[in-house]
Amino acid sequence: MTDTLIRLIRSLSPAEKRQFKMGAKKQQQQKAYVILFDLIDRSDKTDWKYIKQQFQKHCPASSAESTATYLFQSVTDVLIQNKVKADEGFKLMYGIMKADLFRQRNLLDQSFTEVRALLPIAEKMQKLPLRYLLKRAELNYFSETNFEGINEKILIAKQQEARDLLKDLRHEQEHHSLYEILKHRLGNQLQKKTTGKKMVLDDLVLSELAIVNNKTQHHLESRKLHLLFQSFYFTRIGDYQSALKTFYVLNTLFEKNEPLRPNPPIDYYNTLDGILDSLKMIRHYDEMPYFIEKLYQLEQEHYPDYFRFLVKKTALLYELSHYAYLEQWEKAIDQIRNTPASGFSDFSLIHEKKQAELIFYASLAWFHMRNFKKALKYVNELLLQKTLxxxxxxxxxxxxxxxxxxxxxxxxxxxxxxxxxxxxxxxxxxxxxxxxxxxxxxxxxxxxxxxxxxxxxxxxxxxxxxxxxxxxxxxxxxxxxxxxxxxxxxxxx
The missing domain is CATH 1.10.3450 (Hyaluronidase domain-like)
Known part of the structure; x- marks a missing residue:
């Protein structure tokens, strides 16, 4: 848990750190957990043993592990409250908990008021699991109040809405299952087989077509999964033209449904990252600038700092790999010089492989400019990391x-x-x-x-x-x- 705590605190924005400190000031007791927070925040080291030693010097009577547990809970509470304010999905889940709490206290009317206020938001956001929970809560209210003020026809109509939501959820689950099996097969079986790739996947393709042709309503999530399945499949069997078309359609789907994006839009980020990684793998570098620009467009002020930093680092990686392929080393060096040192520093939310690739491409650019000392500086920074x-x-x-x-x-x-x-x-x-x-x-x-x-x-x-x-x-x-x-x-x- 201590390693997770360190990574969590390192991901906080300045505003989130201030918010945590403001909340801590309101408490009267000894704030050992605030001292631990400062030690983690200010230390260049991520080794828990070192941080624990420093903490014991400041608070010899306190348990470092117990303090870390309390600090983790406190930081998590702050972040959850922020998400409830900024993210419609979190608002829905928080509202469902409130409604259930009122119901347990026999405040049925207040619970129903909460549910009715949340239903339009859930429908607008196309959150099928939450819509079903709210619809089930609505039906429970009618049952517990002996169906006062509702006739049988309306009751049956509301029950049918719940059934339809379950059908849509099953449809979505089938899409998830096929996509997950596809990724598993490609990641495990096809690495061992150089022939017959298409035959290994035929059963999945037929099942996916059956789901697409089903008369069930296709929501945003199911359409997204369908396109992800297609792009993954076409890329791996070598049908790159079809894969490229799917990439553009997938991006258009996200752009047309911008109001439905959560804050931050991590799904859209992951999709763009996956597209760029696939383009890099199949060496379609000419297509990359379009999607790199889409990635940069996610760097908006109303998104959390950690997400914006994640976007910038990911976009920088693909830009440098693009310049490397084109052998435009001077452009790569200009980009490196215009990037703050923090842009290359380790960041807990960036995948280890991405961080390593980013450092490598910076080193490669300096190598081709014959500045071997600077190239070596980046490589050493990478090889000396303990987490590799x-x-x-x-x-x-x-x-x-x-x-x-x-x-x-x-x-x-x-x-x-x-x-x-x-x-x-x-x-x-x-x-x-x-x-x-x-x-x-x-x-x-x-x-x-x-x-x-x-x-x-x-x-x-x-x-x-x-x-x-x-x-x-x-x-x-x-x-x-x-x-x-x-x-x-x-x-x-």
């Missing part, structure tokens, strides 16, 4: 790129040490790839220091290793970030 997932391809890319950088900086002592360390780290199940062996050979032989005739001999000797390098999918993924093979060829020119 060492099993992910981006970690191997960064370590191998680090070796390339030190080769360009002519640091043979470090290279000898790092290559030995690299080999020790990636052994057994994580055995070295032919590409890595080839790069190590190039670095060790140092062709840039050799006469031309000797390099010609080495080129012939390295032919078998060169032919083997880059032949497996894992290596192709590594070279998606940096063309190590092309770099090696340049060393012989």
């Amino acid at each position: 997932d060492y099993t992910q391809p981006y970690y191997r890319v960064c370590r191998l790129f680090n070796i390339v950088l030190h080769y360009e900086m002519k640091d043979p002592e470090y290279l000898e040490y790092e290559i030995r360390s690299y080999k020790r780290f990636f052994k057994g199940k994580n055995a070295l790839y032919p590409l890595e062996k080839y790069i190590f050979k190039i670095v060790t032989l140092a062709p840039s220091r050799n006469p031309r005739y000797k390099n010609q001999q080495l080129w012939v000797q390295l032919q078998p290793l060169r032919d083997a390098a880059g032949s497996i999918p894992e290596e192709a993924l590594m070279m998606h970030y940096f063309d190590f093979m092309e770099w090696a060829v340049e060393k012989f020119r």
Whole structure:
């Protein structure tokens, strides 16, 4: 829980921090939890042991764990109250709780007044689960008041509305189920199969078509899931033109239903992020600027600070990857220089892989501008992080790129040490790839220091290793970030 608390406090905006402090001032007791809040907020370290030690110096009589539990609850309460004020979905859930509370206290009329006020909001927002709960609460009220003031015809009509909502909910659930199974199969089965991809998914496609052709009313959520299913499917089977069309239709759906977006519109953000990631994967970089601009349009003042920061960091990542593909290194450097240092700092709400990719592309831009010291600064910032997932391809890319950088900086002592360390780290199940062996050979032989005739001999000797390098999918993924093979060829020119 302590790690979650640290991440939660680091995600707070200045306004949210002020609000928490204002609420704490109203209390009279010793505020050990405020001291802990300040320690977490001001510390550069995210290690709970260090923060706990500092807390015990200030509050030796208090339990750090108990204080952390109370602080977590206090911060969460502040954030929930903010969401109730700003987000219609939270207003609905809060209102349902109030209505249920009044009902338990036998204040049936007050409960019914609350329910009737919430029903139009739920219908407008197309929140099917909440609409059903409210409709069920309305029917419960009629039953508990012995159906006073309501005839049978109206009662049956309201019961039918509840049944229709359940049908729509089932329809939505079926869409969710198919989309989830599709993602699971593509993420687990197709990684092991290089042929027959379309056959593996045929049953899902037929089921999805059956749902779409069902006479049930199609709400926003079901339409969104249908388009997500299609875009995911078309991308993975290689039908990129159909996938692109679906991307644009999906974005249009979100834009046309702007009033229904929650605050912040995290679903729309996730959709744009998924589209851009897919475009990057299939190398349709020309289409990326349109969706990057849509992402930047989500950076609006009425959205929370943490969300706006998340949007800016994500858009920056895709911009730098776009410049990298086009080899527009000067534009990439201009973008890096115009971005505050906080834009590259670690952020608890950004995915670890995205943060690593952002730092890598910044390093890559400086590398191509021949500023190896700045490139190394970014790579070191990444490799020294304790939270890195060492099993992910981006970690191997960064370590191998680090070796390339030190080769360009002519640091043979470090290279000898790092290559030995690299080999020790990636052994057994994580055995070295032919590409890595080839790069190590190039670095060790140092062709840039050799006469031309000797390099010609080495080129012939390295032919078998060169032919083997880059032949497996894992290596192709590594070279998606940096063309190590092309770099090696340049060393012989």
